[in-house]
Amino acid sequence: MNWSWETFFDALPLVASGLGITIGLTIASYLFALIFGFVWVFLRRIPFKPISWTVTWIMEFIRSTPPLVQLFFIYFAWPVVPYVGMTLDPFTSAVLGLGLHFSTYIGEVYRSGIEGVDKGQWEASTALNYSLYDKWTKIILPQAVPPTIPMLGNYLIILFKEVPLASTIGVVGILHMAQSYGSQYWAYLEPLTIVGILFLILSYPSAILISKLEKRMNRRFDKKAALSSTQKGTVV
Amino acid sequence: MTEPIVEFKDIHKSFGDVKVLKGIDLNIKPAEKIAVIGPSGSGKTTIIRMLMTLEVPTSGDIIVDGVNLWKMEKNGKMVKANEKHLREVRGDIGMVFQHFNLFPHMTILENCMTAPIHVKKEDKEEARERSIQMLEKVGLGDKLDNYPNQLSGGQKQRVAMARALVMRPKIMLFDEVTSALDPELVGEVLEVIRDIAKEGEMAMVLVTHEMDFALDVADKVLFLDEGVIAEEGTASEVIEHSKNERLQSFLHRFRS
Secondary structure, three states: OOHHHHHHHHHHHHOOOOOOHHHHHHHHHHHHHHHHHHHHHHHHOOOOHHHHHHHHHHHHHHHHHOEEEHHHHHHHHHHHHOOOOOOHHHHHHHHHHHHHHHHHHHHHHHHHHOOOOOOOHHHHHHHOOHHHHHHHHHHHHHHHHHHHHHHHHHHHHHHHHHHHHHHOOOOOOHHHHHHHHHHHOOHHHHHHHHHHHHHHHHHHHHHHHHHHHHHHHHHHHHHHHHHHHOOOOOOO | OOOOEEEEEEEEEEOOOEEEEEEEEEEEOOOOOEEEOOOOOOOOOHHHHHHEEEEEEEEEEEEEEEOOOEEEOOOOOEEEHHHHHHHHHOEEEEEOOOOOOOOOOHHHHHHHHHHHOOOOOOOHHHHHHHHHHHHHHHOOHOOOOHHHOOHHHHHHHHHHHHHHHOOOOOOOEEEOOOOOOOHHHHHHHHHHHHHHHHHHEEEEEEEEOOOOHHHHHEEEEEEEEEEEEEEEEOOHHHHHHHHOOOHHHHHHHHHH
Protein backbone atom coordinates (compact mmCIF):
# COMPACT_ATOMS: atom_id res chain seq x y z
CA MET A 1 0.00 0.00 0.00
CA ASN A 2 1.26 3.44 -0.88
CA TRP A 3 0.91 6.73 0.86
CA SER A 4 -1.54 9.00 -0.92
CA TRP A 5 -1.73 12.69 -0.19
CA GLU A 6 -5.07 12.71 -1.96
CA THR A 7 -6.52 10.29 0.56
CA PHE A 8 -4.85 12.23 3.35
CA PHE A 9 -6.56 15.49 2.46
CA ASP A 10 -9.77 13.69 1.69
CA ALA A 11 -9.85 12.10 5.14
CA LEU A 12 -8.62 15.15 7.05
CA PRO A 13 -11.92 17.09 7.36
CA LEU A 14 -13.84 13.99 8.39
CA VAL A 15 -11.32 12.86 11.00
CA ALA A 16 -10.88 16.41 12.31
CA SER A 17 -14.64 16.73 12.68
CA GLY A 18 -14.37 14.27 15.56
CA LEU A 19 -12.00 16.61 17.38
CA GLY A 20 -14.80 18.46 19.14
CA ILE A 21 -16.11 15.23 20.65
CA THR A 22 -12.63 14.03 21.65
CA ILE A 23 -11.74 17.30 23.35
CA GLY A 24 -15.22 17.65 24.83
CA LEU A 25 -15.01 14.17 26.31
CA THR A 26 -11.55 14.91 27.70
CA ILE A 27 -12.74 18.09 29.41
CA ALA A 28 -15.96 16.57 30.71
CA SER A 29 -14.29 13.48 32.19
CA TYR A 30 -11.45 15.58 33.60
CA LEU A 31 -13.87 17.92 35.38
CA PHE A 32 -15.74 14.90 36.68
CA ALA A 33 -12.46 13.44 37.96
CA LEU A 34 -11.37 16.73 39.56
CA ILE A 35 -14.62 17.01 41.48
CA PHE A 36 -14.98 13.36 42.34
CA GLY A 37 -11.35 13.27 43.50
CA PHE A 38 -12.39 15.51 46.39
CA VAL A 39 -15.24 13.17 47.22
CA TRP A 40 -12.76 10.29 47.62
CA VAL A 41 -10.46 12.37 49.81
CA PHE A 42 -13.23 13.43 52.17
CA LEU A 43 -14.81 9.98 52.34
CA ARG A 44 -11.44 8.53 53.26
CA ARG A 45 -10.99 11.05 56.03
CA ILE A 46 -14.17 10.02 57.83
CA PRO A 47 -12.86 8.82 61.20
CA PHE A 48 -15.25 5.85 61.21
CA LYS A 49 -12.91 2.97 60.19
CA PRO A 50 -15.34 0.73 58.22
CA ILE A 51 -16.16 3.62 55.89
CA SER A 52 -12.59 4.68 55.23
CA TRP A 53 -11.56 1.04 54.66
CA THR A 54 -14.42 0.44 52.26
CA VAL A 55 -13.60 3.61 50.36
CA THR A 56 -9.91 2.71 50.16
CA TRP A 57 -10.82 -0.71 48.87
CA ILE A 58 -13.20 0.64 46.22
CA MET A 59 -10.53 3.08 45.03
CA GLU A 60 -8.00 0.26 44.82
CA PHE A 61 -10.50 -1.84 42.86
CA ILE A 62 -11.19 0.94 40.34
CA ARG A 63 -7.50 1.62 39.86
CA SER A 64 -6.58 -2.03 39.43
CA THR A 65 -9.10 -2.81 36.72
CA PRO A 66 -8.60 -1.62 33.11
CA PRO A 67 -10.56 1.47 32.09
CA LEU A 68 -11.71 -0.39 28.97
CA VAL A 69 -13.40 -3.05 31.09
CA GLN A 70 -15.02 -0.34 33.17
CA LEU A 71 -16.33 1.39 30.04
CA PHE A 72 -17.79 -1.90 28.76
CA PHE A 73 -19.36 -2.56 32.12
CA ILE A 74 -21.01 0.85 32.34
CA TYR A 75 -22.22 0.79 28.74
CA PHE A 76 -23.19 -2.87 28.23
CA ALA A 77 -23.71 -4.37 31.68
CA TRP A 78 -25.02 -1.49 33.80
CA PRO A 79 -28.43 -1.36 32.04
CA VAL A 80 -29.22 -4.93 33.10
CA VAL A 81 -28.13 -4.56 36.73
CA PRO A 82 -31.28 -4.92 38.84
CA TYR A 83 -32.73 -1.89 40.73
CA VAL A 84 -29.91 0.60 40.14
CA GLY A 85 -29.12 -0.14 36.48
CA MET A 86 -29.96 2.28 33.70
CA THR A 87 -29.19 2.79 30.05
CA LEU A 88 -26.74 5.59 29.33
CA ASP A 89 -25.73 7.06 26.00
CA PRO A 90 -22.14 6.44 24.86
CA PHE A 91 -20.86 9.91 25.70
CA THR A 92 -22.28 9.90 29.24
CA SER A 93 -21.00 6.37 29.82
CA ALA A 94 -17.52 7.46 28.73
CA VAL A 95 -17.54 10.55 30.99
CA LEU A 96 -18.62 8.38 33.89
CA GLY A 97 -16.15 5.59 33.17
CA LEU A 98 -13.04 7.64 32.43
CA GLY A 99 -13.97 10.28 35.02
CA LEU A 100 -14.40 7.71 37.76
CA HIS A 101 -11.21 5.87 36.84
CA PHE A 102 -9.10 9.01 36.88
CA SER A 103 -10.81 10.43 39.97
CA THR A 104 -9.09 7.71 42.01
CA TYR A 105 -5.68 8.92 40.83
CA ILE A 106 -6.58 12.54 41.30
CA GLY A 107 -7.87 11.78 44.78
CA GLU A 108 -4.39 10.48 45.62
CA VAL A 109 -2.84 13.67 44.25
CA TYR A 110 -5.10 15.78 46.43
CA ARG A 111 -4.29 13.61 49.44
CA SER A 112 -0.55 14.10 48.97
CA GLY A 113 -1.15 17.84 48.69
CA ILE A 114 -3.22 17.93 51.87
CA GLU A 115 -0.72 15.84 53.80
CA GLY A 116 1.99 18.20 52.64
CA VAL A 117 0.43 21.05 54.60
CA ASP A 118 2.17 21.52 57.94
CA LYS A 119 0.29 20.33 61.04
CA GLY A 120 0.91 23.76 62.56
CA GLN A 121 -1.47 25.27 60.00
CA TRP A 122 -4.32 23.20 61.40
CA GLU A 123 -3.37 24.19 64.93
CA ALA A 124 -3.12 27.88 64.11
CA SER A 125 -6.54 27.84 62.48
CA THR A 126 -7.98 26.04 65.49
CA ALA A 127 -6.39 28.62 67.77
CA LEU A 128 -8.08 31.35 65.73
CA ASN A 129 -11.37 29.49 66.18
CA TYR A 130 -12.07 28.76 62.52
CA SER A 131 -15.00 26.55 61.61
CA LEU A 132 -14.10 23.24 60.00
CA TYR A 133 -15.40 24.50 56.64
CA ASP A 134 -13.32 27.70 56.82
CA LYS A 135 -10.22 25.75 57.85
CA TRP A 136 -10.50 23.75 54.65
CA THR A 137 -11.46 26.52 52.27
CA LYS A 138 -9.41 29.43 53.64
CA ILE A 139 -6.31 27.78 55.06
CA ILE A 140 -5.66 24.17 54.03
CA LEU A 141 -6.81 23.84 50.41
CA PRO A 142 -5.27 27.12 49.21
CA GLN A 143 -1.93 25.67 50.34
CA ALA A 144 -2.57 22.05 49.34
CA VAL A 145 -3.73 22.54 45.76
CA PRO A 146 -1.09 24.77 44.07
CA PRO A 147 1.79 22.28 44.52
CA THR A 148 -0.32 19.56 42.90
CA ILE A 149 -1.08 21.54 39.73
CA PRO A 150 1.76 19.99 37.68
CA MET A 151 0.64 16.48 38.69
CA LEU A 152 -2.95 17.31 37.85
CA GLY A 153 -1.75 18.55 34.46
CA ASN A 154 0.02 15.27 33.78
CA TYR A 155 -3.16 13.37 34.48
CA LEU A 156 -5.00 15.61 32.02
CA ILE A 157 -2.59 14.54 29.27
CA ILE A 158 -2.79 10.87 30.25
CA LEU A 159 -6.57 11.09 30.29
CA PHE A 160 -6.55 12.76 26.87
CA LYS A 161 -4.63 9.81 25.48
CA GLU A 162 -7.09 7.32 26.99
CA VAL A 163 -10.11 9.04 25.45
CA PRO A 164 -9.95 6.95 22.19
CA LEU A 165 -11.04 3.99 24.31
CA ALA A 166 -14.48 5.54 24.15
CA SER A 167 -14.65 4.78 20.42
CA THR A 168 -15.19 1.14 21.40
CA ILE A 169 -18.58 2.01 22.82
CA GLY A 170 -19.44 4.26 19.93
CA VAL A 171 -18.32 7.76 20.93
CA VAL A 172 -17.58 9.41 17.59
CA GLY A 173 -14.25 11.06 18.35
CA ILE A 174 -11.32 11.29 15.93
CA LEU A 175 -10.40 7.60 16.19
CA HIS A 176 -13.94 6.54 15.44
CA MET A 177 -14.02 8.86 12.45
CA ALA A 178 -10.74 7.50 11.12
CA GLN A 179 -12.00 3.97 11.50
CA SER A 180 -15.23 4.66 9.67
CA TYR A 181 -13.30 6.37 6.87
CA GLY A 182 -11.01 3.37 6.69
CA SER A 183 -13.76 0.81 6.49
CA GLN A 184 -15.59 2.83 3.86
CA TYR A 185 -12.67 3.40 1.48
CA TRP A 186 -10.41 0.57 2.62
CA ALA A 187 -7.69 3.07 3.45
CA TYR A 188 -6.41 3.10 7.01
CA LEU A 189 -2.89 4.47 6.74
CA GLU A 190 -3.75 8.11 6.11
CA PRO A 191 -6.68 8.59 8.52
CA LEU A 192 -4.89 6.86 11.37
CA THR A 193 -1.76 8.93 10.69
CA ILE A 194 -3.98 11.99 10.99
CA VAL A 195 -5.21 10.74 14.36
CA GLY A 196 -1.62 10.37 15.52
CA ILE A 197 -0.70 13.84 14.31
CA LEU A 198 -3.71 15.43 15.98
CA PHE A 199 -2.87 13.81 19.30
CA LEU A 200 0.74 14.89 19.01
CA ILE A 201 -0.23 18.47 18.16
CA LEU A 202 -2.45 18.69 21.18
CA SER A 203 -0.56 16.78 23.84
CA TYR A 204 3.04 17.78 23.12
CA PRO A 205 2.59 21.54 23.68
CA SER A 206 0.50 20.77 26.76
CA ALA A 207 3.31 18.62 28.12
CA ILE A 208 5.80 21.44 27.58
CA LEU A 209 3.43 23.88 29.23
CA ILE A 210 3.06 21.61 32.24
CA SER A 211 6.79 21.07 32.68
CA LYS A 212 7.24 24.85 32.59
CA LEU A 213 4.53 25.19 35.21
CA GLU A 214 6.23 22.51 37.28
CA LYS A 215 9.55 24.34 37.20
CA ARG A 216 7.87 27.53 38.27
CA MET A 217 6.04 25.83 41.14
CA ASN A 218 9.23 24.12 42.28
CA ARG A 219 11.08 27.38 42.33
CA ARG A 220 8.34 29.04 44.32
CA PHE A 221 8.09 26.30 46.89
CA ASP A 222 11.83 25.74 47.15
CA LYS A 223 12.24 29.37 47.97
CA LYS A 224 9.58 29.17 50.63
CA ALA A 225 10.98 25.98 52.10
CA ALA A 226 14.51 27.35 52.11
CA LEU A 227 13.46 30.50 53.85
CA SER A 228 11.30 28.89 56.47
CA SER A 229 13.78 26.15 57.31
CA THR A 230 16.49 28.60 58.27
CA GLN A 231 14.98 30.20 61.31
CA LYS A 232 16.94 33.32 60.65
CA GLY A 233 15.45 34.03 57.25
CA THR A 234 16.38 37.03 55.22
CA VAL A 235 14.62 40.28 54.75
CA VAL A 236 13.95 40.70 51.07
CA MET B 1 -10.80 37.87 95.59
CA THR B 2 -11.66 37.83 91.92
CA GLU B 3 -13.04 34.64 90.46
CA PRO B 4 -10.54 32.71 88.35
CA ILE B 5 -11.09 32.86 84.60
CA VAL B 6 -9.52 29.43 84.11
CA GLU B 7 -9.55 26.46 86.47
CA PHE B 8 -7.67 23.19 85.99
CA LYS B 9 -9.04 20.48 88.28
CA ASP B 10 -6.95 17.35 88.71
CA ILE B 11 -5.86 17.19 85.06
CA HIS B 12 -4.18 14.01 83.89
CA LYS B 13 -2.82 13.43 80.44
CA SER B 14 -1.22 10.36 78.90
CA PHE B 15 0.16 9.81 75.44
CA GLY B 16 -0.15 6.06 75.02
CA ASP B 17 1.58 4.58 78.04
CA VAL B 18 3.47 7.73 78.87
CA LYS B 19 1.93 9.77 81.67
CA VAL B 20 2.80 13.37 80.94
CA LEU B 21 0.63 15.15 83.48
CA LYS B 22 -0.26 13.57 86.83
CA GLY B 23 -2.83 15.77 88.51
CA ILE B 24 -2.57 19.46 87.72
CA ASP B 25 -4.62 21.99 89.72
CA LEU B 26 -4.30 25.51 88.53
CA ASN B 27 -6.22 28.79 88.69
CA ILE B 28 -5.73 31.70 86.35
CA LYS B 29 -7.27 34.98 87.42
CA PRO B 30 -8.24 37.72 84.97
CA ALA B 31 -5.19 39.75 83.93
CA GLU B 32 -2.84 37.39 85.75
CA LYS B 33 0.53 36.69 84.13
CA ILE B 34 1.77 33.17 84.72
CA ALA B 35 5.11 31.75 83.65
CA VAL B 36 5.48 27.98 83.38
CA ILE B 37 9.04 26.73 83.65
CA GLY B 38 10.54 23.28 83.90
CA PRO B 39 12.71 20.72 82.12
CA SER B 40 11.70 19.63 78.63
CA GLY B 41 9.26 16.75 78.67
CA SER B 42 7.72 17.92 81.92
CA GLY B 43 4.40 18.70 80.23
CA LYS B 44 4.54 22.50 80.16
CA THR B 45 3.42 22.78 76.58
CA THR B 46 0.73 20.14 77.05
CA ILE B 47 -0.94 22.30 79.69
CA ILE B 48 -1.48 25.22 77.37
CA ARG B 49 -2.26 23.00 74.37
CA MET B 50 -5.14 21.49 76.34
CA LEU B 51 -6.41 24.95 77.19
CA MET B 52 -6.26 25.83 73.47
CA THR B 53 -8.23 22.61 72.75
CA LEU B 54 -5.40 21.15 70.68
CA GLU B 55 -5.03 18.23 73.09
CA VAL B 56 -7.71 16.31 74.99
CA PRO B 57 -7.09 15.70 78.71
CA THR B 58 -7.23 12.05 79.75
CA SER B 59 -9.14 12.98 82.92
CA GLY B 60 -10.04 16.04 84.95
CA ASP B 61 -11.83 19.28 84.20
CA ILE B 62 -10.77 22.54 82.61
CA ILE B 63 -13.24 25.34 83.29
CA VAL B 64 -13.07 28.57 81.32
CA ASP B 65 -15.30 31.43 82.46
CA GLY B 66 -17.52 29.01 84.32
CA VAL B 67 -17.95 26.65 81.35
CA ASN B 68 -16.38 23.22 81.23
CA LEU B 69 -14.14 23.24 78.19
CA TRP B 70 -13.98 19.54 77.47
CA LYS B 71 -17.39 18.45 78.69
CA MET B 72 -20.88 19.65 77.96
CA GLU B 73 -24.30 18.97 79.35
CA LYS B 74 -26.53 16.67 77.36
CA ASN B 75 -29.79 15.26 78.72
CA GLY B 76 -28.70 16.24 82.23
CA LYS B 77 -25.38 14.39 82.01
CA MET B 78 -21.88 15.68 81.34
CA VAL B 79 -20.53 14.19 78.12
CA LYS B 80 -17.44 14.76 76.00
CA ALA B 81 -17.63 18.15 74.29
CA ASN B 82 -18.34 18.27 70.57
CA GLU B 83 -16.78 20.69 68.09
CA LYS B 84 -19.69 23.14 68.37
CA HIS B 85 -19.23 23.44 72.13
CA LEU B 86 -15.47 23.84 71.71
CA ARG B 87 -15.97 26.64 69.20
CA GLU B 88 -18.19 28.49 71.64
CA VAL B 89 -15.68 28.39 74.48
CA ARG B 90 -12.52 28.73 72.38
CA GLY B 91 -13.20 32.33 71.37
CA ASP B 92 -11.70 33.78 74.55
CA ILE B 93 -8.34 32.09 74.10
CA GLY B 94 -5.47 33.03 71.81
CA MET B 95 -2.17 31.28 71.23
CA VAL B 96 1.29 32.04 69.85
CA PHE B 97 3.31 29.04 68.69
CA GLN B 98 6.96 28.14 68.82
CA HIS B 99 7.12 27.81 65.04
CA PHE B 100 4.91 30.84 64.30
CA ASN B 101 2.47 28.94 62.04
CA LEU B 102 1.71 31.97 59.93
CA PHE B 103 -0.38 31.33 56.84
CA PRO B 104 2.20 31.36 54.02
CA HIS B 105 -0.29 32.09 51.26
CA MET B 106 -1.40 35.38 52.79
CA THR B 107 0.35 38.72 53.31
CA ILE B 108 0.97 39.60 56.92
CA LEU B 109 -1.96 42.03 56.88
CA GLU B 110 -4.20 39.26 55.54
CA ASN B 111 -2.84 36.93 58.20
CA CYS B 112 -4.18 39.32 60.81
CA MET B 113 -7.43 40.26 59.06
CA THR B 114 -8.68 36.84 58.09
CA ALA B 115 -9.89 35.55 61.45
CA PRO B 116 -11.76 38.71 62.54
CA ILE B 117 -13.56 38.69 59.19
CA HIS B 118 -14.34 34.99 58.86
CA VAL B 119 -14.65 33.95 62.47
CA LYS B 120 -15.98 37.05 64.19
CA LYS B 121 -17.82 38.31 61.08
CA GLU B 122 -16.38 41.76 61.59
CA ASP B 123 -16.73 44.47 59.00
CA LYS B 124 -13.86 44.19 56.54
CA GLU B 125 -12.73 47.81 56.82
CA GLU B 126 -12.82 47.71 60.59
CA ALA B 127 -10.83 44.47 60.69
CA ARG B 128 -8.32 45.98 58.31
CA GLU B 129 -7.91 49.10 60.39
CA ARG B 130 -7.50 47.20 63.65
CA SER B 131 -5.02 44.80 62.03
CA ILE B 132 -2.91 47.68 60.73
CA GLN B 133 -2.92 49.28 64.19
CA MET B 134 -1.88 46.02 65.77
CA LEU B 135 0.91 45.44 63.28
CA GLU B 136 2.16 48.98 63.85
CA LYS B 137 2.15 48.28 67.56
CA VAL B 138 4.46 45.29 67.09
CA GLY B 139 6.66 47.43 64.85
CA LEU B 140 5.76 45.97 61.47
CA GLY B 141 3.62 48.77 60.02
CA ASP B 142 5.95 48.97 57.02
CA LYS B 143 5.64 45.29 56.08
CA LEU B 144 1.88 44.97 55.64
CA ASP B 145 2.03 43.59 52.11
CA ASN B 146 4.99 41.29 52.61
CA TYR B 147 4.57 37.53 52.76
CA PRO B 148 5.72 35.60 55.82
CA ASN B 149 8.62 34.00 53.93
CA GLN B 150 10.08 37.48 53.44
CA LEU B 151 10.40 38.11 57.17
CA SER B 152 12.95 37.15 59.79
CA GLY B 153 11.98 34.76 62.58
CA GLY B 154 11.57 37.56 65.08
CA GLN B 155 9.35 39.49 62.69
CA LYS B 156 7.28 36.38 61.99
CA GLN B 157 6.72 35.86 65.68
CA ARG B 158 5.63 39.46 66.10
CA VAL B 159 3.11 39.00 63.27
CA ALA B 160 1.85 35.85 65.01
CA MET B 161 1.29 37.88 68.17
CA ALA B 162 -0.53 40.64 66.30
CA ARG B 163 -2.70 37.98 64.63
CA ALA B 164 -3.70 36.52 67.98
CA LEU B 165 -4.22 39.94 69.61
CA VAL B 166 -6.59 41.18 66.91
CA MET B 167 -9.02 38.50 68.09
CA ARG B 168 -9.12 40.22 71.52
CA PRO B 169 -8.70 37.09 73.65
CA LYS B 170 -9.15 37.19 77.42
CA ILE B 171 -6.29 34.73 77.80
CA MET B 172 -3.16 34.55 75.67
CA LEU B 173 -0.95 31.48 75.59
CA PHE B 174 2.71 31.67 74.58
CA ASP B 175 4.31 28.35 73.72
CA GLU B 176 8.09 28.76 73.93
CA VAL B 177 7.78 31.62 71.49
CA THR B 178 11.49 32.43 71.46
CA SER B 179 12.88 28.89 71.31
CA ALA B 180 13.03 28.72 67.53
CA LEU B 181 14.70 32.12 67.20
CA ASP B 182 18.31 33.07 66.79
CA PRO B 183 19.61 34.60 70.03
CA GLU B 184 19.88 38.10 68.59
CA LEU B 185 16.19 38.05 67.62
CA VAL B 186 14.86 37.00 71.02
CA GLY B 187 14.97 40.51 72.48
CA GLU B 188 12.58 42.12 70.01
CA VAL B 189 9.96 39.43 70.65
CA LEU B 190 10.23 39.60 74.43
CA GLU B 191 9.92 43.36 74.28
CA VAL B 192 6.56 43.08 72.51
CA ILE B 193 5.33 40.58 75.09
CA ARG B 194 6.44 42.95 77.85
CA ASP B 195 4.45 45.76 76.26
CA ILE B 196 1.36 43.58 76.01
CA ALA B 197 1.77 42.51 79.61
CA LYS B 198 2.00 46.13 80.76
CA GLU B 199 -1.35 46.94 79.20
CA GLY B 200 -2.66 44.58 81.77
CA GLU B 201 -6.22 43.47 81.15
CA MET B 202 -5.41 40.19 79.44
CA ALA B 203 -4.41 37.03 81.29
CA MET B 204 -1.22 35.46 79.96
CA VAL B 205 0.37 32.05 80.31
CA LEU B 206 3.97 31.87 79.14
CA VAL B 207 5.81 28.64 78.69
CA THR B 208 9.37 29.82 78.58
CA HIS B 209 13.03 29.17 79.16
CA GLU B 210 13.82 32.85 79.59
CA MET B 211 14.20 33.04 83.38
CA ASP B 212 15.00 36.73 83.66
CA PHE B 213 12.06 37.51 81.48
CA ALA B 214 9.76 35.33 83.61
CA LEU B 215 11.00 37.06 86.74
CA ASP B 216 10.29 40.42 85.18
CA VAL B 217 6.84 39.82 83.69
CA ALA B 218 5.13 37.07 85.66
CA ASP B 219 2.93 37.52 88.74
CA LYS B 220 3.16 33.82 89.36
CA VAL B 221 5.69 31.17 88.36
CA LEU B 222 4.98 27.45 88.18
CA PHE B 223 7.80 24.95 88.20
CA LEU B 224 6.62 21.82 86.46
CA ASP B 225 8.55 18.64 87.08
CA GLU B 226 7.66 15.06 86.16
CA GLY B 227 4.04 15.88 85.47
CA VAL B 228 3.20 17.79 88.63
CA ILE B 229 3.48 21.40 89.77
CA ALA B 230 6.49 21.04 92.05
CA GLU B 231 6.74 24.66 93.08
CA GLU B 232 4.40 27.60 92.79
CA GLY B 233 4.63 31.20 93.90
CA THR B 234 5.62 34.71 92.94
CA ALA B 235 8.51 34.98 90.54
CA SER B 236 11.01 35.92 93.20
CA GLU B 237 9.80 33.18 95.57
CA VAL B 238 10.23 30.50 92.95
CA ILE B 239 13.20 31.66 90.96
CA GLU B 240 15.27 33.36 93.65
CA HIS B 241 14.38 31.86 97.01
CA SER B 242 13.23 28.29 96.41
CA LYS B 243 14.64 25.42 98.46
CA ASN B 244 13.47 22.77 96.00
CA GLU B 245 16.61 20.92 94.93
CA ARG B 246 15.45 19.88 91.50
CA LEU B 247 14.40 23.46 90.80
CA GLN B 248 17.79 24.66 91.99
CA SER B 249 19.64 22.33 89.67
CA PHE B 250 17.27 23.21 86.83
CA LEU B 251 17.87 26.92 87.34
CA HIS B 252 21.58 26.37 87.74
CA ARG B 253 21.80 24.99 84.21
CA PHE B 254 20.14 28.14 82.89
CA ARG B 255 22.16 30.57 84.91
CA SER B 256 25.54 29.12 84.16
